[in-house]
Amino acid sequence: MITNAPVLIVLIPLATALLTPLISYLVPKLMRYLAPLALGTVTLLSGYNLYHVVNHGAWHYHFGGWTPPFGIEFVIDPLSATIAVVVGLVATLVIIFAKSYLPEERENLLKFSLFYVLFLLVATGIFGITLAGDIFTLYVFIEIASIAAYGLLAMGGYKAAVSSFRYVLIGTVGASFYLLAVAFIYANTGSLNMADLSTLLPPLLTDRTMIFAVAILVAGLGIKSALWPMHTWMPDVYTYGPPPAVAFIAGTMTKVFSYVLFRFLYFILGGPGNPVIDTVLFIIGILAAIAILYGSIMAIAQKDFRRMLAYSSVAQISYLPLAMAIGSPAALVGLILQLISHAMTKSLLYMTAGGIDWKTGNVNVTRFNGLYKIMPITCGVFLVAACSMIGLPPTSGFFAKWYLLTGSLSGHQLLFAIVLVISSLLNAIYFLRLLERFFFRTGIDDKIDIQIVRFSVRELPLSMLVPMITMAILIVIVGLGSGYLVDFALQYISPLILGGGGL
Amino acid sequence: MEFLIDNRPLWAVLIPLCLSVLILICHHFPNMREFWTLVAAAFKVGIVYSMIPTILAGNVLMSATLELAPGISLCLRADAAGMVFAALASLLWFITSFFSIGYMRSLKELHQTGYYFSFAICLSATMGIAFAGNLLTFIVFFELLTLATYPLVAHHRDQESLKASRRYLVYTIIGGQLTLLGIAFVYYLTGSLEFIPGGFMNTDTASKTVLVIVFLLLLAGPAVKAGLMPFHGWLPSAMVAPTPVSALLHAVAVVKAGCFGIIRMVGYVFGPATMQAIGMDTFLVAIASFTIITASVIALTQNHLKQRLAFSTISQLSYIVLGIGLMNPMTMAAGIFHLFAHGMMKITLFFTAGAIYTKTHDLRINMLSGLGRVMPFTFTAYTICSLGIAGMPFTVGFISKWNILMGAVEDGKLWVIALLLVSAVLTCAYLLSVSYKAFFGKVVPSMQHIKGEPNLLCLFPLLTACFLSLVFGIFPDFAENFYQLAQMAAANIFNGFFGLGG
Amino acid sequence: MTIAFLASYVLFWLVAIMYCCGLFGMMQVKNLMRKLMAMNIMQTAIILFYLLLGYKPDAVTPILINGITNPVFYANPLPQALMLTAIVVNLSTTGVALTLLIIIARKYDTLEEDEVLRRMCE
Secondary structure, eight states: OGGGHHHHHHHHHHHHHHHHHHHHHHOHHHHHHHHHHHHHHHHHHHHHHHHHHHHHOOEEEEGGGOOTTTSOEEEEOHHHHHHHHHHHHHHHHHHHHHHHHSOOOGGGHHHHHHHHHHHHHHHHHHHHHHHBOBHHHHHHHHHHHHHHHHHHHGGGOHHHHHHHHHHHHHHHHHHHHHHHHHHHHHHHHSOOBHHHHHHHHHHHTTSHHHHHHHHHHHHHHHHHTTOTTSOTHHHHHHHHSOHHHHHHIIIIIHHHHHHHHHIIIIIISOOTTSHHHHHHHHHHHHHHHHHHHHHHHHHHHOOBHHHHHHHHHHHHHTHHHHHHHHOOHHHHHHHHHHHHHHHHHHHHHHHHHHHHHHHHSOOBGGGOTTHHHHOHHHHHHHHHHHHHHHTOTTSHHHHHHHHHHHHHHHTTOHHHHHHHHHHHHHHHHHHHHHHHHHHTOOOGGGOOOOOOSOOSSSSSOHHHHHHHHHHHHHHHHHHHTHHHIIIIIGGGSOHHHHTTTOO | OOEEEOSHHHHHHHHHHHHHHHHHHTTTOHHHHHHHHHHHHHHHHHHHHHHHHHHHTTOEEEEEEEEEETTEEEEEEEOHHHHHHHHHHHHHHHHHHHHHHHHHHHHTOSOHHHHHHHHHHHHHHHHHHHHBOBHHHHHHHHHHHHHHHHHHHTTTOSHHHHHHHHHHHHHHHHHHHHHHHHHHHHHHHHSOOBOOTTOSOOTTTSOHHHHHHHHHHHHHHHHHHTTOTTSOTHHHHGGGSOHHHHHHIIIIIHHHHHHHHHHIIIIIIIHHHHHHHTTHHHHHHHHHHHHHHHHHHHHHHOOBHHHHHHHHHHHHHHHHHHHHHTTOHHHHHHHHHHHHHHHHHHHHHHHHHHHHHHHHSOOBGGGGTTGGGTSHHHHHHHHHHHHHHHTOTTSHHHHHHHHHHHHHHHTTOTHHHHHHHHHHHHHHHHHHHHHHHHHHSOOOGGGTTOOSOOOHHHHHHHHHHHHHHHHHHHOTTTTTOHHHHHHHHHHHHHHTSSSSOO | OOHHHIIIIIHHHHHHHHHHHHHHHHHHOOBHHHHHHHHHHHHHHHHHHHHHHHOOTTOBOSSOOTTOOOGGGBOOOHHHHHHHHHHHHHHHHHHHHHHHHHHHHHHHSOOBHHHHHHHHHO
8 A cells, every 4th residue: 555655545535436426325424524534544644745755756657557658647846746645634624624614414415525525626626636757647736626626616506607707718728728838849859758859858948839838838737826917807706605615725726726836937947047038037037026916916906805814915925936036045945835834824814714714704804893702713713824824933934934024135136025025014913803803892882792603512513623623733844843843844845945955 | 251151041041932932821811821921920030140250251151952054053052142131121021010000900901811911922022033043043033022012002903002002013024034134145255154253244245335334234123113213104103002001112122132132233343443444333333323313302392291202212222332332341231231221210200101191091191290299109210210311320231331432432423422421411401300390380170180109010110210310310330230231232242252352 | 732731731730720829819818708719729739639640541449350460550549548638637727717717707706807807996
């Protein structure tokens, strides 16, 4: 079993997804535990993968024994293994969170099992994306993740259906761009294997068709990862989708696409140094800088809690392309840390949004006055997440930002450093404004005018609180342990990036 | 001199942090909650003071812990300068804890659990700032302090305090972010963040313009916290907080963290030589002198006692900056000692303000007229410490000011005498006018019902602090040798290494 | 005008035009159903593009014929294999989209985008 660990990471959620409808029909009680169990196992397996890879070097898993460039392979290097672990952790915690969020009644069983099925399929797709070793398999996994996500996000009601439909259209355009780019690449090199391409492609980058291919590749992945100005699908989708689904998708999916972009630009296309790639990096750097400012300012303007978080995502996701554009070793470490940190933080924020919605039926930020009295733990974890978003120590967001800052200075990109600082300040505005409402404001006559729609438990059910608290603790641990993380895991990211010189 | 591996600095930070959780848990049991506050404060005083003899022997205690980034650990290191600040903050926290209990109970304040909890976190952060061994550790605790003070300023939860707390956050977060950018710059230029006596940035590191920019960026955060004009705007408005908060945080911990930050930036990052080379010492002196005079003049116009004390704080803090900026071992030592001296006296003044408030519920100065005869102990303490702030001999304030004067004269900067004289006159004018009114004025009709001194839990800490500022004025090296510590720190900075110097 | 010329240039251009038509339709048409159809046109264009890449004049299906081992005589099977997967992906995307359209149509009684958005905001 262990020798097949890479493929099991994808296979277990897929198989569980297929079994879930059947089990929900036969033993409804079991279903609630099956999905968390499957995802927990996958997380452990990816942890094992990481351990193995760190000790023994990159792991190439060949399907059916066919060696590349003919066969399909999964490549597990420390970077993809780390991301798989993070995705697994987020997925496991969010699906535990989702248990109480879903309706209890028996007639909703189908919807209920459908949620699990789609959730597991999204997870399958995302794990596949992180591990895939050739660009067409990558496409297939992108589409598995996306299609399942369309369905999952549409489960939030009628508005969600509309926003999700728009996501289908835009997402498909992104995927078709990607597929087109794959066609060009294949036509010019005759190969689909990433390792193979990384030697074949860079010399071809003077060719005009290949430059076009790179352009649409970046555009396609840009749409998928919601890079400004291709982010338009995101606010609506994240606002109306069911909170547990959004917690997972906002936390991991867009980031994984950024990671794919990173892989392409830095590993397959050869990284900075080539004039074409430099131009591309410059452009996405500028777009990311605009996105960071635009997203933060838009977030300040929002009244809907979830929409505010969505715009905040527009800003925060763009830290990753920004780091790619900076390109200095420290910035790339910052990229990975930001990826990890933001995956955890954003999913935690959406979990708190979901929890508040569950308890009070309210998502309007102007009506959160004195929420602390009703939901102290939720507000506490929100505080941690907000600090991480703003980049205040000792949370992981601070250290991610630290690397990005030093990276942008050592990459001689003072402008980006200033953008990062301004972004922190803008984040501080909208998160601290909310914290002020949570903790210090009261309603009229010092009474708390928050309605409670669910009285069954004092604050939230344990299955919601535990994942939230765990996530908050993880954010602090990743923050304080970021040095170890950088030393023991990220130094293996690639000798290509970090060179011999280290940081 | 030796670097000793010792975990006491770490414990000084961790104990309040851990006990704060207990405070939170005991929120239904006020007695237990306040018991934990006192336990934390007592433990911390014990730990911090047990380190002083080792430091005085010229050693530095290190407790390196987590690695935050490659080559940069969360390093806590107790040296002479840090020790002055840590000893001051922990001692005064202990005294303030008693005062808090008396004050909060007699006013029946709400949200007391959050108050004690934030207080403990603040003090933990203050210890972290005092013992930070490098810039990254420093900024971590610096930002933590910002966050932990926020609920204290917003304590009353009304429009005014929310506005003040928002203002406070705007100032401090912008300052903090600029400092962070500066730190990133330092890391980029030198690849090191370790505080080294005498500094590690020099004119070979970068061009002078770049150094000036980096220095100004680094200065931004501490300058805001230290209330240097024109970044002082948050301090008077933050006076809406309960008086113990104003006393400990806005007279001691937070603002002194700012001053201490300036000491670290000047003495341990840039160093005297570089400072003089890039001309920033003159800049500091100019801005400090301006603040001293302007803030004193503004203080004269304030009718609210706490506002007046706030501007007095702004003015007095700039003495520390002045001492640093004059770049003489003597003035530097005086600046560092003034951390301690001003803390002692100013906390007494705020205690008296708080104690009066528990009786009168009004701190407008014209309303306090004649109350000195009703509360003789309180107002005597106030008068003594006012004189101390103005720099009267035999109080602790005299020592630092005299040293600044001597240092300046030694360097031939005679205008400092004039500055100090003007400032002393102004200080007497705005502080002693209150005493005069209180002792010789007529009691306002609405205050005639007030009888007797404030309760003992308020009065006792107040008198203790007043007594201590007299004792340290007469014997500056009494008990814990603060003066010697300050001199050691200054010697370290000018000699460029830790230890006994000379 | 030989077949080869058509295959190498004109057909590619036709596919490109088809792709652009689809893309344009998705952006410009206001009816959600038509948007979906435009999306399908776009996807089909890509499939055709791949198939054209695999086209080779006078080649036979890549099944080993006795005596001929030179790959020059066989067509490239990979693009077609890839497109089988892509067709499945297109199908499922369309399926999901149609499901969503049914939900939208039932709720809002229309598939005109402006009208749907207007009713959504009510």
